[in-house]
Amino acid sequence: MSAEFDIAETLDVKGASCPMPVVKTKSAIDDLAAGEVLEVVATDPGSMSDIDGWADGTEGVELVDQTEGDDVYNHYVRKTE
């Protein structure tokens, strides 16, 4: 895992399942300024594919990193514009 970015905000969606991790990530990213990185902590294994797909198909966001721990999935999303 790389730590070459500062985390501006952390969103805890542990326990939540589809579609909430993506939906809440979107709302949280709206509150950030351009350039800032949001950390999303989830327990939903589907969030790995879903947040990747969401970031890929959504303008103004970029997936910086994803890591997988013991039943915990961390996502780092940057607001680009």
Place this chain on the structure above:
Amino acid sequence: MSTDTPDAPAENGPAEGAPSRAELAARVDELEDALAEATAEDGGKKMSIIATKGTLDMAYPPLILASTAAAFGYEVTVFTTFWGLDMLHEERSKSLQLSSVGNPNMPVPNAVAALPGMDRVTTKMMEKRITDNDTATVEELLETSLEMGVEFQACQMTIELMDYDEDDFYDGVTTGVGAATAIQDMAEADIQLLV
């Protein structure tokens, strides 16, 4: 002078009836304006869902897809008709039922599933699973979708057919719309779904 091309035209000008350079330039300007206008109008991505079912299990797909598409930046419209209206009905949305008959994946045979009260039992089972798994409820998904700007429409003809009142629906639900509104929406949408 060679005599190899005896049939060459005397002049190199445009053929009879062809548009002049000025006419072509005007036509290009016209097309560029039309293109700019079309691009400006069609800025955002759109999704149109027609939701016709009112069972507990069938309320989920349109609500999950609508909220997720909104997260992608889609402008989403969910047009509900017949039992699809129930998910927008403030009272009825809280007691959507799961049908225990006609579903071969149910843990009980149809003959038992058809007994009085069985829908209640299977619905309770599903509600317990929803709670245990921290799955969002229909109400939560609906409220989240509304907050994200999803437009929910309730078909006027079926509101009257089902004898519902416009005030029965959640705040923010659009009433007084019909099939033509849905067609117009679908025609403009990038994704169209019938659920």
